[in-house]
Amino acid sequence: MESKRTTKKNTARESREDGNATKARLIETAGQLIAKQGYEKTTSKEICQLSKVNLAAINYHFGSREGLYRAVLHHVHQQLLGTEELDVLQDGHKTPAERLDYFLDVLTEMVQHEENWAIRVWIREIISPSPLAEQVVREESVPVKLNLMLNLLHEYTGLPMQSTQLHGCLACMLAPFVWYLLLNSQETANLRKIVPIRYEDKDLPQQFKAFVLGGLERFRQTY
Template sequence: MVKSDSEREVRGHRRDGDVTRTHILEVAGQLFAERGFANTTSKQVCLQAKTNTAAVNYHFGSYQGLYMAVLQEVHQRLLSLDYLNALADSALPARDKLAQFVESLIYDLLENRSWHTRLWARELMTPSAYAVTAVQTYALPKFGVIHRLVAEVSGLALDSPALQRCVLSVMAPCMVLLVVSHELDTPLKPILQQPTAVLVEHIKIFMFAGLDALSHHQSTPKVAR
């Protein structure tokens, strides 16, 4: 079927609009990661993106809408919810699911150090006014899936306080890798200079050893004193 000139024009504008939106998003993400939301102005984003406020409002509704779109992009890039749900629902053994999650996350944090990881680290260390909304909208659903993965391995109930502590133990090393500086000469720098595969294997060994020990402790009858 031959498309009319008007149809081609509409499709062309749509493609151009998608390119413009993506460009603004990338430029804004880099600036926000470098300076933080509070120290980045709409004018700076527009100048860097070679666009105007009207384009920001058209694609994102407002400057604040642009920031929320940037945070959404961060969570799409760092192990999306779709990926986690697919992993949790897969036929893999429970331990393999959790191992794959941890491995994928650590490789994302160490091998793909982009503005996405730097911006989310900034949000965790010095939260913006939109941090709570971002956590509730994008992070908490992911944590729900992670709870499921850890519950499968540990055998703990989803509403168990012990499960919450297990999730903390699993996530803590990953969060440290997210927020620790790769440039500053800190005590952790030698660890970051080791091969990622070595660090991944080390964390998985500790993680499963801890979960196995806790599972054994939970199932061992307590002797009355």
């Protein structure tokens, strides 16, 4: 027979697990809705209805609708460049070329994954940054992550860390993937109909990778 203390511990653990599951469901639902229609058009009522939870759940778990969106943005940054990717960028057992190839494959897979709502939310933040963007960028140590990318490019190309050209290489490496996401976002659907460019969606990210590697190779040969 279980003691009262054991029963209370089990009940508390189950309650925490239920609470964590509810929080994760709210973040997932809010993220999907915001990726589709934007933060301003996404209501707490809609999120709770789709999550099948009480309307008070958002305030209970996140303090406010804004608090929930902050949690969504934190989730976005973890999805875009999480612990696994960061570990590979710093893996001394792999050559710079191997780490760069891996990172470009991650970017390629990321932009091709149509169900990846985190990417879509991130694109919305690029187009129209929310008041929370700056705070989340600091809390997620985005400058530190960018510095890891710069260090990888430094090792690959030989460009000095303080070189403005190295920073330009980082911008050029990320630019085609961001462009692809912008061009394929719902916000630019009508624009795509009149843009006189025809390409295969499935092929383009791999072409981006080839161009990025070709451009970096030019700097690599120079230095």
